[in-house]
Amino acid sequence: MTLAAAPTRPEIVVATDAHEGPVHVAAEDALYFTTVPRPGDEGPRVDIRRLALDGRRLSTVRCDANAANGMALAADGRLLVCEQGSRTRPAAITLVDRATGETEVLADRRGGVPLNSPNDVVAGPDGAVWFTDPGYGHLQGFRPAPRAGDDVLRIDPRSGEVTVAADGFDKPNGLAFSPDGGTLYVADSGATEVVAFDAGADGALSGRRPFAAAIPRYPDGLAVGDDGRVYIATGRGVQVHDPSGAPIGEIPVPGGAVNLTFGGPGRDVLLITADDAIWAASLDAPSTRP
DSSP states (O other): OOOOOOOOOOEEEEOSOEEEEEEEETTTTEEEEEEOOBOOSSSOBOOEEEEETTTTEEEEEESSOSSEEEEEEOTTSOEEEEEOOOSSSOOEEEEEOTTTOOEEEEESEETTEEOOOOOOEEEOTTSOEEEEEOSHHHHTTSSOOOSSOSEEEEEOTTTOOEEEEEOOOSSEEEEEEOTTSOEEEEEETTTTEEEEEEEOTTSOEEEEEEEEOSOTTOEEEEEEOTTOOEEEEETTEEEEEOTTSOEEEEEEOTTOOOEEEEESTTSOEEEEEOSSOEEEEEOSSOOOBO
16 A cells, blocks of 8 residues: 655644543534643642634533543443543543533442553444553553552453453553554553554454554654544654554654544544644545545
8 A cells, every 4th residue: 555645744733731541522613632741739630621623612521630640432422431540549541521520430449450541542443442551651650569460451341351452561551442443552661663463353353563653752642544544642652653664654743642543524634642733644545534
């Protein structure tokens, strides 16, 4: 497959402390995100915020959201949120109502063991919830020592059981599915690489293989377009790879990119969170995979 080079000139949408979890809701033309962590008594203070892209108005959905990090859109329209927890509050995957901020815990343990500090989350094609659970909270001093590995976990859509889908990572971070749902990509920030798995209809992962290695200044969030392009947020900007893993371009972002998602009327704009701003880069091919 031959793909054109990636765009290179993003523009600032708004200057704000957008850190992680960008979720674009097309019906509202709004972007939800989690803020840059601020010091708190028991751990980082993070808010879930909303940017109305038409008019660029900011509002807050939930204050002090338990060190919230990555987010995704659930099938029922609520936000799936990775709550990293604190010294006194458990880490969890939660569902947050976009209008009221009301929160429901989806999972806070795996096999009887507390979660480490969930980092990023995605809804699978079968309704399962997949998330990464590295030990960053402990390394950063606001969570207890991990009692489980730095793994990729899966919440079964029927039983609610949390199981280890893949292990053997240093610090698993962003994750995203291919357009057909048959491949799961996982960014390992500690190993500065992105790996790929075959995703079976039964929720099992197999065929682990390198996809992109030696990512400059660590990989973080991931997004995959309908054409199969994989967009990788890094400390230098956004790396773009074709479905085979070959690099095809880079979108430089001042200060680096943290996470990213698709938006725009044709879902052909890449929206990028970068800690001090939200950037937008127009793409030359429509993309709809979060």
